[in-house]
Amino acid sequence: MSWLHPLVSALACAALLAGTLPRPPEPQLVIRRVTVVDPAAESAEVVSDVVIQEEHIIAVRPAEPGPIQPGEIDGTDLYAIPGLVDGHVHLTVPNYPDRMRADLNAALLDGVTSVREMGGDVPAFRPLADSSQKGDPGLPRIFYAALLASDSWFAAQHFPVSFAAGHRPWLASVEPASDPDPLIRAAAGAGVTGIKLTSGIAPEDVEALSRAAHAVGLRVWSHAAVHPGRPSDAIRAGVDVLSHATLLAWETQAIDWTDNDNASRWMQACRALAGDAPRRASLFVQMRMSGTLLEPTLAASRHQRPPGRKGLDPVDACGIQLTRDAHAAGISLVAGTDFFLQRAGRAVLHEELHLLVRDGGLSPREALQAATVNAARAVGQQGSLGRLRPGFLADVVLLSADPTIDIDNADCIVAVIKAGRLRLPPFSHCDTAVAHSSDQRWGNVIRLY
Ligand SMILES: [Zn+2]
Numbered sequence: 213m214s215w216l217h218p219l220v221s222a223l224a225c226a227a228l229l230a231g232t233l234p235r236p237p238e239p240q241l242v243i244r245r246v247t248v249v250d251p252a253a254e255s256a257e258v259v260s261d262v263v264i265q266e267e268h269i270i271a272v273r274p275a276e277p278g279p280i281q282p283g284e285i286d287g288t289d290l291y292a293i294p295g296l297v298d299g300h301v302h303l304t305v306p307n308y309p310d311r312m313r314a315d316l317n318a319a320l321l322d323g324v325t326s327v328r329e330m331g332g333d334v335p336a337f338r339p340l341a342d343s344s345q346k347g348d349p350g351l352p353r354i355f356y357a358a359l360l361a362s363d364s365w366f367a368a369q370h371f372p373v374s375f376a377a378g379h380r381p382w383l384a385s386v387e388p389a390s391d392p393d394p395l396i397r398a399a400a401g402a403g404v405t406g407i408k409l410t411s412g413i414a415p416e417d418v419e420a421l422s423r424a425a426h427a428v429g430l431r432v433w434s435h436a437a438v439h440p441g442r443p444s445d446a447i448r449a450g451v452d453v454l455s456h457a458t459l460l461a462w463e464t465q466a467i468d469w470t471d472n473d474n475a476s477r478w479m480q481a482c483r484a485l486a487g488d489a490p491r492r493a494s495l496f497v498q499m500r501m502s503g504t505l506l507e508p509t510l511a512a513s514r515h516q517r518p519p520g521r522k523g524l525d526p527v528d529a530c531g532i533q534l535t536r537d538a539h540a541a542g543i544s545l546v547a548g549t550d551f552f553l554q555r556a557g558r559a560v561l562h563e564e565l566h567l568l569v570r571d572g573g574l575s576p577r578e579a580l581q582a583a584t585v586n587a588a589r590a591v592g593q594q595g596s597l598g599r600l601r602p603g604f605l606a607d608v609v610l611l612s613a614d615p616t617i618d619i620d621n622a623d624c625i626v627a628v629i630k631a632g633r634l635r636l637p638p639f640s641h642c643d644t645a646v647a648h649s650s651d652q653r654w655g656n657v658i659r660l661y
Pocket of ligand 1: 300301302330550
């Protein structure tokens, strides 16, 4: 500033100190000649330049010729997909708040740039959730729920005593036929994105809660059947996303979790629905007409199997078949794990994507949709997340192999960009020849976190 008049210089310094001068914009981050995979687009992949300014994508344009400039990433031979969303996690259950940040960071480096938290001890993760939404490059965005259920459902669960489950705005028991507004106001005050309805709430109360939640801009998520209601009751009540495909079987009979013989009744329900094509079709028509999303949670069923049990549980097989049926009927699916975010150091979401293709009958592109554009819709962020388009948040995963050919290639991660900030995983999980973290293509990049 030495060339300025001393007074101007002094004023400028004072303004800067007072924080009144706008911060100079961060330099753009440009990914050159990358193959952009937009799962929601019908068209084939195009080699493009993706321009990121601060937290947003500002342009996706045809790749320009010419040498890579300082500050640019050479995207040659790389594929860019939108950051992945795990549509169902529990950050504080069974009870690992002390590992939460490390697990979230590891999941981010596995491509998971957002999670939908489906019920837990909000105070334990709210500071992380707030930070994640402000662009923290070490954390996936956290969208979380207030979990609502009956008193008896909470009593039958094993939440740690310190959670005061059933008595907190984010873990609240629902009195039959009560005014939904105080519950919804309290949930909104806790910063939730949506309410999650699990069990022991009558269909008319599900409907009243849905209406009250939607009125204040919250999303409504539920188990695919909220006992004593059935899936069609939840759809009619206006629920946005149904979780757990196996629970669709409860359309033929309402089953209480606390019944001793619920497993055998569940199987009866599966058989009854399997043998009743018109009823299945009508359920899926209702879902399609209402725009209800289905989150099957295929990986969770496998992991929650008792140790030593071989083969597929009949109820899990039922869930797989219903996932196939729903997909064939044109229902949009959401990828969610409902399991540990991490297992053996890996994000379980990649396993869910694998199962959606292998067992659920989705194409790799449809599986990517389930973890990007559909999951963004689940959390009400379809205008800002889940696609690689100008104006969208710059959550991008760079891969060394094409995920539309083989969904397991979504695991070939060489870089993750969260809110415009570049992170490099310590190693690649794929054996492809290009682009490990040590690759010189990152040498030009100034903003490395
Ligand atoms: Zn869950």
